[in-house]
Amino acid sequence: MTEFDIDILDSGKLVEAIKPIMAGQNPAIQGAVLGDLMAMWLAGHPDFIREAMLELQMSHIRRLMPIMEARLFGGHGHPQNQGKPS
Numbered sequence: 133m134t135e136f137d138i139d140i141l142d143s144g145k146l147v148e149a150i151k152p153i154m155a156g157q158n159p160a161i162q163g164a165v166l167g168d169l170m171a172m173w174l175a176g177h178p179d180f181i182r183e184a185m186l187e188l189q190m191s192h193i194r195r196l197m198p199i200m201e202a203r204l205f206g207g208h209g210h211p212q213n214q215g216k217p218s
Contacts, residue, residue, distance in 0.1 A: 173185075
């Protein structure tokens with residue numbers, strides 16, 4: 133198992149620990165919390181690399197969205213997206 137594989141497993145464990153805290157919260161609050169955490173994470177990097185780190189993170193999020201949507205809503209995706217072209 134590579135260090136990357138271990139990091140992925142560790143991040144999954146942390147996500148599972150955070151889920152109950154976020155569950156049931158207003159989506160605006162969830163977004164604010166995630167924004168605060170992202171800002172803290174980016175602030176821990178020097179200025180010259182922050183934009184690249186943010187772009188990398190957004191790319192990761194975009195790749196994960198269809199996977200997470202399928203987990204949350206099954207094969208048909210988000211109910212409000214059904215029947216709409218993707």
